[in-house]
Amino acid sequence: MTQRGRSYIAETTFWDYSDSHPKLLETIKTLCWKRLTDDTRLNFYQDVYLHAKDRFIKEEARVMLENALGMWRTHEPRQRLARWKTFVAYRKLLHRGDTHFRTCSAVKLVKRFRQNCKRRQEMRSLVQVAEKHCDFSLIRFTFQPWVLFWRSMQFM
Known part of the structure; x- marks a missing residue:
């Protein structure tokens, strides 16, 4: 316990003292x-x-519900009560x-969503590769013969 000043009282000391003197707590509460x-007092009493x-x-x-259920049990036939119990049991099961x-x-939705994200990433990468190869093949089959023709015409 550290000394914080002359008026400081440790919490444990206060509770020990208040346990030994119950009138102290009553005095503090009234103060x-x-x-x-x-x-504030009116709001407190209103909440209570x-x-x-x-x-x-x-x-x-x-x-009232308990009384009504007791009266209903005495006046209803057993079969109807049994059907009601099975209905309630089925409803709980459902x-x-x-x-x-x-x-x-x-x-399952979360799991499949993750799988779908992976599939979409794979498909995007495949589409990028396909576009790259498509561009390369277009250049190869259309532009290269034209370049070859143009160069051959220049050499003539």
Whole structure:
């Protein structure tokens, strides 16, 4: 622990002291709370209220759904409930299969895209070689006989 000044207190020392004196933490909390503006305190309480309200709404919806499901189970015949369970199981299987298909197809797409990039590079190089040979053959079969004719005419 390095000495930083007379008013410096190490964090570990502070937490050890606050654990031994719980009223110190309460005092610090109240002092910090009193320094806040009224708008900040109001916003804090509003956030707490909204979170509690959301939790209450979700819990109420869960309980209502559970009650409705309990009533539905008692009034519905077993075969219909069994068909519903198989339907849900099939839907889960279809969803799982669909996600598996999508991930596999995405992997294949990336793989084939890389292969296609290599193929396109090879094709470009082959096209360049073909253009070079085409130009050379054009020069060879059209320009060279003309040059030969022209030179022979000059020597005459």
